[in-house]
Amino acid sequence: MTLHSPISLIRKLFSILYPPRCLCCGKLLPGESPLCPACSETWGGERKKAASPRADGVLYLAPYTKSRSVTRRLVLRAKNSNERRLYLFLAGELAKLLSQRSISADFVAGVPRSPSVVRNTGVDQSSLLARALAKTAGSRYINALKRRRKARVQKMLDAARRADNAALAYRLARKAGKHLAGRTVVLVDDVATTGSTFSACEKLLYHAGAARVFKVAVAATERTVYKN
Numbered sequence: 001m002t003l004h005s006p007i008s009l010i011r012k013l014f015s016i017l018y019p020p021r022c023l024c025c026g027k028l029l030p031g032e033s034p035l036c037p038a039c040s041e042t043w044g045g046e047r048k049k050a051a052s053p054r055a056d057g058v059l060y061l062a063p064y065t066k067s068r069s070v071t072r073r074l075v076l077r078a079k080n081s082n083e084r085r086l087y088l089f090l091a092g093e094l095a096k097l098l099s100q101r102s103i104s105a106d107f108v109a110g111v112p113r114s115p116s117v118v119r120n121t122g123v124d125q126s127s128l129l130a131r132a133l134a135k136t137a138g139s140r141y142i143n144a145l146k147r148r149r150k151a152r153v154q155k156m157l158d159a160a161r162r163a164d165n166a167a168l169a170y171r172l173a174r175k176a177g178k179h180l181a182g183r184t185v186v187l188v189d190d191v192a193t194t195g196s197t198f199s200a201c202e203k204l205l206y207h208a209g210a211a212r213v214f215k216v217a218v219a220a221t222e223r224t225v226y227k228n
């Protein structure tokens with residue numbers, strides 16, 4: 001007879017009551033894997049299409065397309081869910097990307113979302129992603145960037161206005177410089193489109209004294225998509 005600790009018994013009971021489901025399509029899973037075999041295969045194919053790093057240096061896992069891809073579904077789900085399994089899965093994939101490039105970060109920071117969006121969805125996905133990545137990659141999470149209250153939501157603006165708006169939308173957290181001087185920082189966001197948000201936040205981190213900043217996203221569009 002095997003002896004179970006109370007915690008492992010509770011876990012077992014929980015997994016019987018709430019069996020794990022595929023993070024993308026929601027199908028019941030036989031084991032502990034995050035994606036079902038079909039979604040996992042599609043995700044692998046989408047990952048191969050990533051031309052990472054992008055011309056502006058953004059490292060990413062898979063292209064962000066308008067079609068119903070696994071990538072798009074995972075990103076959209078992360079925007080509205082704070083499910084731990086989802087963030088641990090995405091963080092695990094990002095940690096592999098960093099280790100393939102021998103990037104070891106002292107700190108992981110997230111691109112802050114607009115407080116009104118966070119209020120509506122209840123989810124601040126880049127901070128959740130940054131925290132999960134820091135844990136998975138063995139570095140420290142830092143709340144280095146803040147969103148200015150009156151900034152406009154980026155997706156409502158065209159490319160030229162995005163760059164101006166992004167530069168005004170973020171600021172450094174107080175005392176960020178004390179921790180960041182001479183350090184390597186991984187800056188995380190869920191999706192990179194024009195790259196203007198990333199580049200505004202990257203500038204602030206360098207301004208705070210960071211020695212190196214790596215921009216990392218789950219998904220990225222071709223930069224030209226929004227250039228008109």
Ligand SMILES: [Zn+2]
Binds near residue numbers: 026037038039040
């Ligand atoms: Zn699936």
